[in-house]
Amino acid sequence: MEILLEKTDASVMARNSKFQSVLIVHDDLQVTERLRSVVSVLEPRARVLVARSCAQAREILARSSCSLALVGMDLPEDGGVSTILHLREAHPHMERIAVSAxxxxxxxxxxxxxxxxxxxxxxALDTELVFLLRSLERGGAAMDPRVARCVLERMFGTARRAPASSSTQVPSAAAETEAPKSVLSVSELKVLNLIAQGWSNRQIAEAFYLSINTIEFHAKSIYRKLAVKSRTQAVREAMQHGLLN
Structure with missing residues (x-):
């Protein structure tokens, strides 16, 4: 009787698990396999589906349902955000977790x-990813502490600067010089610094465990934001504005 009770409890827990059916949307094979491994720790019998783009994710969800989606934010052309928005509108029951390098x-x-x-x-370590994802079953948010701090600092900084925004101020020369730095994202600044050191797109991709398409997308975004057309011009512009570490 006691053994049957344990089996029944286990089956109920499995049916209630958010990890019974998981969709991974990412274009990097290494990251995908790692996330699959993490999910298997949370639920050994989980059904894991994989899409390499928003379009593939839509095709999969047209014939299958999932309770959780792990979406790569490093997909080219803001594919991560597009996928999350689509999932929120078309599959509101599905939990959506962003994944980034x-x-x-x-x-x-x-x-x-x-x-x-x-x-x-x-x-993050696999054990950390497992711990964070497990918080979903307790109604929590699977938020990396560094991301949580980033969110809190932005909230605090916005509140602290709010009074000054009500008045019209003329930007100083120093502020204008730093303008490009505020336009480039953290990822783009890291890529830009490695470009300045002579790294190829493939070397950068391997260092960050990302696809070369993602790095090429970052490079094109850097060129566009700095109004340049080549690596040499980008490095020269970066040096002029003090963007290099």
Whole structure:
């Protein structure tokens, strides 16, 4: 009787698990396999589906339902945000977790605005990822502490600067010089620094465990924001504005 009770409790827990059916939307194979492994720790019998783009995610969800989606924020052309927005509108019952290599302030803000229940960083230990995701079953948010701090600092900083925003101020020359730095995201600044050191896109991709397409997307975004057309011009512009570490 006692053994049967234990089995029944286990089956009930499994049916209630948020990890019974999980969709991973990411274009990096290493990250995808790692997330699959983390999910298997949470639920050994989980059904894990994989999409490499928002379009593939839509195709999968047209014929299958999932309770949780782990969405890569490093997908090219803001594919991560687009996917999260689509999931929120078309599949509101599904929990949505953003996954990224870096705590990029702009992407964190975009993900939170799009409607996520958490934000994970891929450089965290597997045990940390498991712990954070498990908090979903307790009604919590699977938020990496570094991302949480980023969100809190932005909230505090916005509140602290609010009174000054009511008056019209002429930006100083120093502020104008630093303008490009505020435009580039954290990820773009890191890529830009490595470009300045002579790293190729493939080397940068391998260092950050991202696809080369993602790094090329960052590079094009850097060129556009700095109004340049080549690596040499980008480095020269970065040096003029003090963007390099």
């Amino acid at each position: 870096l705590p990029d302030t702009q992407r964190v803000r975009a993900a939170v605005s799009a409607g996520v229940a958490g934000y994970l960083l891929t450089d």
